[in-house]
Amino acid sequence: MTAPFDLNDDSVVVIVGSGAGGGTLGTELALKGVKVVILEAGKRHNMEDFVNNEWDSFAQLAWTDMRTTSGSWRVHKNFPNLPAWIVKSVGGSTVHWAGASLRFQEHEFKTRTTYGDLDGANLLDWPITLAELEPYYAKAEDKMGVTRTNGIPGLPGNNNFKVFEAGAKKIGYTEVSTGRMAINSQPRHDRGSCQQIGFCFQGCKSGAKWSTLIAEIPRGEDTGNLEVRPESMVLKIEHDASGKATGVVYVDKDGKTQRQKARIVAVAGNSIESPRLLLNSASNMFPDGLANSSGQVGRNYMRHMTGSVYGVFEKPVHMYRGTTMAGIVRDEAPLNTKRGFVGGYEMETLSLGLPFMAAFLDPGGWGRSFTSAMDGYVNMAGLWIVGEDMPQETNRVTLNAAVKDKNGMPVANVHFDDHPNDIAMRNHAYKQGSAMYESVGAVRTMPTPPYPSTHNLGTNRMSEKPRDGVVNKHGQTHDVPNLFVSDGSQFTTGGAENPTLTIVALAIRQADFIAGEMSKNSI
């Protein structure tokens, strides 16, 4: 029942991107009877096509179109053209994500009020509160089948979790579990339970992990109101003389330039491509880019304070067996400025296969120090740290006019420097993560630098006042009433939690708003 819509049909909602934000929004709108065209830059792969091989899967799924980087972050030195490890495929990065589904804490919606004026940080309160988002969090958790909500049991702990849990308890942590995961611990919503395959990042081949590819988009398509066009790269959003969006120009799968008309346009290309698209849509009326009267489009780029700790033990762990991220310590997530920084962080189990461990353990590293660590691979346990990083105006996605993509459009440059608060938090987390492993017998621990970003946030942020940000509390741009942002680039600040649940909750909420406004004919 896939609905093919005409290029000249100006009654459709056009969504750019099919990940957590776009895929959810498109499906929710279709279920409400709204006609939707999702334009997705990547191909459509089915879960049978996913590959249990890290490099082959990377070639299949990752966004590897040219990007450039700058700044003092190590990613710029080691991976100068890969600022982010995200996906170009139908389903977006929900194909790759690990499934951790956490609600923000109340104070994380009010960081300017709570943390005060921190030097160098462009903090701002969200225009919404936890209380306003709670009903949508509940809908998202039910939709995604998050464990430890809705009566769904937690996932069983794998070997990596058992080491992690023992170490956490040994040093006094109490908030330790296999977490809230959008991975079925028992069959639910026509999807089976986790088979402990261990390749969560490479696309779940059992269907136990929620993604918009398998769990949302097909439901939307079944209504006859949703059409997904893969391999459709949007170049530009167009507008009329009144300043309203009229549609988008994109290059289709055959390389032909097309123009899809629209009643409403929603941008959900993740926090690098979304601001790039708005900036590339500059016109005489909007010379600094679309929806950019505040000058905040592309600014306040956040990537979470991240890092990893690997511990090497005397005996085998086989950390790669089983669910990659079903393990969390939440004791460090609350605000406690006695630690020497604002915000908090989570520690979550993480493992990489041998090929990616070699690439990411110490990028650029070589020699005996490196290889003796690799020799301990089977005896390793691993964890990832993810904490709130500070928004900074100078951390920024801009257009690199010197480098064009195959369609002749300037590519995105991603500039990033750590804030001193990020560094203080990371050092604290390295120390705590190492202590966990040492307490249960690690003979060596390795603080591993951040990987290319998986959590890209903040580049089209929400604000109450138009001068402070790009979109209002519904993700509607302050400048263009029928232009929305529907991905993590809306985040005013990042919180300590993995962002997908919040992106999905915001998309469900945004669908209610858009459908309501459409029926009132106000957009």
Added chain:
Amino acid sequence: MTTLIDRRSPSRSPSNGPSRRSILGIMGATGALMISGLAVINPREAWGLEVTTLKPETMRTLIVMARDVYPHDKLADRFYAVAMKPYETGAASDPALKALVEEGVITLDTLAKARHGMPYADVGWEEQRVAILREIEESAFFQKVRGGLVVSLYNQEEVWPVFGYEGSSADKGGYIDRGFSDISWL
């Protein structure tokens, strides 16, 4: 491993190989890697790697260098040879790559001869060779070799069991019945 020549195969009988004298003549501290005609051979591991674009001495040096960059005493030379073979195929269609590699090896040998009076691959101790690599680690040649090797070495499926990594799992039903939580020493 199919790209390497099996020295035990009839078409590559030992009589076509180097004489005992020539073997001894070129054996350096790196031991088993030798040149025979247009091939780098390792009689102990029973393989040879023919080159036509790169000089055989260049390929031998690359293989020694590969082990010096990522030294794993539990890995046989053939894994390093497989990891470096793409330079032979790549150089055939890419003159710039060929020049980068040949000139990089000349640099290594020049530094080695100045310090130790012999080519890089014949320098006796890993530590001495690594000291030479440290001098050139910012060079385009070293960066190219290291950046390629970190993939071409650790992405060989034959290497994985040596490190205890089991690779693809969905085709075996995942680990739900194969030890995802079998740790017993905690």
